[in-house]
Amino acid sequence: MKSIKELKIGYIGFGNMAGAIAGGLINAGIKAENMYAVSGHVDKLVEKCKSMGGINPLEDHRELAAVSDVVFVAVKPNKIKDVVTPLAEVLKDDPEKIVISIAWGYNFDRYFDEGILKEGTHLLCTCPNTPVSINKGIFVAENRHSLTEEGLKTVKELLSYLGRVIFIDTKLMGASGTVCGCGPAFADLFIEAMADAAVMYGIPRKTAYEMVSAMIEGNAALQLSSGKHPGEMKDEVCSPGGSTIRGVAALEEQGLRAAVIAAIKAVQEK
Template identity: 50%
Template sequence: MTEIRNLKIGFIGFGNMGSGIAEGMLGSGRIAAVQLYACGAHFEKCEKRCAELGGINARKTPEEVVQEAELLFLCVKPNLAESVLSSLKERLSGKVIVSIIWGYEFDRLSVLLPADVQLLCTCPNTPVSIGRGIFVVERKHSLRDAEFMEVTDILSAMSTIVMAETAQMGIAGILSSCGAAFADLFMEALADAGVMYGLPRKTAYALSAGMLEGTAAMQEATRLHPGVMKDAVCSPGGATIRGVAKLEEKAFRSAVLSAVQAIQED
């Protein structure tokens, strides 16, 4: 397949996640804006975002993007997937497609596409835009080896790739994608507590965000069980264990489990 710097990549759907992936690609320094093509539900909004990202080629219709690009990122909302693909189906023959459509794993999506499409289903999270994200990638796919290597090379430049079996795609996506909102909520609540006790808002956010980033990096580096890391911070009779006890009293863990369950069983 074409070298990354010559590869033409298209985005069908250019909302927060689609444009975030494009931003991550550009931030990697391995892909130029001129190689990217995008269309969205509202052309003016898409055109403005493309300009903000350094001159991505905005197009008015998905058909134009398909005509220009060799590798397509399918980033439409789940409720639009069938209608968009039915209008494009014949034009997609032979294309390499990376889908980020929530709830559409390989078997469900492939029946909407020509038989010769090379399809990879994924679930990214928003930090891909700054090169610190996660792409959950379904193990079942139809990419040839060379295309799979090139696509994962592109994705790995802005994210950690986690392979998942089809049955695990939903829960893996909840942890990596929806879980970011839970972390944001915790970060905001912790910062609110800091403000309540006199910290400037900016300082409170810097402390809570830095703490989350450092703790996550430490777990990733050491692979210690989170409980072991928690225990190391909790001195006997100390301040931290009193705070942990209050979180347990308020069913902190149960609330997290219930939040995941609410999404998984929807």
């Protein structure tokens, strides 16, 4: 297998998430000229590839599948069969070629049970989130895969450039994808609400966003670094009879925890 910086990386579908992955990899030092992309909207694709430093736009899906060492399947789930099935032979031919799916709802078994990919294809199914664009994202990856030992090592190294890689059982992929993939939107709502409150008390809007986002970033980093239970960290900030515990009580009265759990449930039961 080639070194990470020498890999030819292709994107079947080049929407927001594929663009975020490409951007993160470019930030990490992988050359745009070593990347290839196909999309249904050729004019927009050409413009986007150019704006990202010279990613190669292609019109032929088979050409992309053939030239790439790592192929990200990033089309909408309802187009997987039509787009990927005709490429099955090409994706299987090279014993070192790796396919990484980021399509919601498609796990390892589904690709083969539905005849979309051929047995022997080296496949890993994942669910990333948008902060991969600044190398601070998460790739939730399915434990079940068909990568070789060397291929798995390559994928782990490649995806680690984009953030944290977490492997998980197939049955937990759906909930994990909801937490990590939809979670940023829920967090954005919290950031906006906190900033609204800050603005209400006179803090300029731009400053409020900076304060809140930096606070969340730092607190999340502290939890990851320390490994402490979030409840313990909360207790450390809440002095008896103090201001913070009053705010915590107000959040509990308004049902913050129940609202967050309900949001995850709504996505899972959709």
